[in-house]
Amino acid sequence: MQDISRTAVEEFLFAEADLLDEWRLPEWLELFTDDATYAVPATDVPANASPDSSLFYVADDRFRLSERVKRLMKRTAHAEFPHSRTRHVVSNVRIRSRAETELEISSAFITFRTKDGVTDTYFGSNRYKLVQVEGQLRIRDKRCLLDSEGLRMQGRVSIIL
């Protein structure tokens, strides 16, 4: 993956953010490989902690991630019904390492979520492992490292960060 430019990576991440903000979650899920993982660790564990041995907020394999998407599209996902409005702002995109088949990317995020007259802000860093599948960039791993001390005031991560 020596020829992938940062601009191409940015374009991919901006498109991902749009899919989330437009609640096109089934399409968003297609950005992930079949063996993908998505995690939000607790904020008092190291950035590289394992969900097998530390408590996380979210630690999805591809199956649980697809169930998360299914859930969020239901009326009975009460926390997100009606859907909140969100804006995922992505910045500070860097290619951390390049291997033959994988790119390690970091970005900064600020995500606003509004519902019922209350706006919450999530902020932190996203760490991605990207691969190419049939010429397209795909996510093998996405880890959201929240900068906040826990989830006070946000109270929940009912959306995808």
Next chain:
Amino acid sequence: MAGYPVLNSGIMVDEARKVFKVSRQAFVDPAILEAERAQIFDRSWLYLGHNAELPKPGSFVTRQVGGRNILFARDTKGELRAMLNTCPHRGAQVCRERNGTAKSFQCFYHGWVFGLDGALRSQPGETSYAEDFKERGTSNMQQVPRFESYRDFNFVCFDPNVQSLSDYLGPAKEYLDVICDQAESGMTIVGGTQEYSMRANWKLLTENSIDGYHAVTTHATYFDYLKATNGGLAPVPLKGSARDLGNGHAVLEYKAPWGRPVAQWIPAWGEDGKQEIDRLYQNLVERFGEERAERIALYNRNLFIFPNLVVNDIMAVTIRTYYPTAPDFMNISAWALAPREETEWARKYRLYNFLEFLGPGGFATPDDVEALEQCQRGFRNSAEAQWNDISKGMGKPVPDYDDELQMRAFWSNWNKCVFQEPA
């Protein structure tokens, strides 16, 4: 809007007619919160932390409990200490880190240094102080008025005259025993704290944490998820009972279809998992006999300890405590409790079970947050729509797990405390 009318009681009870109502003003009135601080939080035993969080001399955590800033530390002799995290000199918080290991604690403002036990060791300009200054107790960091523990659960109380923790817990101790006995080598806290908040009154979380009635509707998507997993459910119907444990404590004890790492197998865990679960179960039988082993392994417990501690032994074990900063806002901290000797396999599935259901990123807790915040919104109508109803199951000899006896136990004691009813 004018202030709220003065309440003389927060509940309306008529046993004969099976009426039990709670005033919605109790969830919104700042005067009630003030009374709760004085009559409940300043006088009850409050959970501080678990022994396992302080593994060796010098280990410390700082934590807010009952509105105070507490420094919880293990001193050089290995004794646990709960100190008010404030400098005896001019008041600054002495320890400003969330956790770590220290040889001493230094207040950065004027440089006073305290031992792990809070005793003043040195201060700049010592010659300008009285000769016996360091020998005076008032020169040390203050210990909390009362500090006691049960099965490695440490509690503090700000009322020096409170009854012993053991008497306070009463029959709740037996349930903590059942939970802790699942480990042979003691329980530990797994790394990672879930710290979150809700825009809702703290008593809503007390109710919600021991509410068997809401599961099917509020958590419909969680059960959808378990059904979608390949073998995520055991053929065990939700069934059990509720018990009032006195002093405002209460418990639900029931069977449920989800997997329990100690020790109810589900097909999704495969043959390897079955062997592991069988081994754990047999170990319990050897240690405690069939009857108690079955209770430890196959029964779930939602244990509530008045006023703000929940120990839920369900698909994982969580310790949860919460504290109000306003009538409509609370902070919540939650930890995962697990057997120290647990295998990597069991620990992994325990943590996955935990975060699938519990916690603000799971498939269930976000919907609880939503429900409680929607209640708080509904309470804006409390001047006209004045009462909550928690009468479900009144008059039954043994109320079911999805009745509301446990909430009546909480509210009856709450009312006694807040309105100073004679015991």
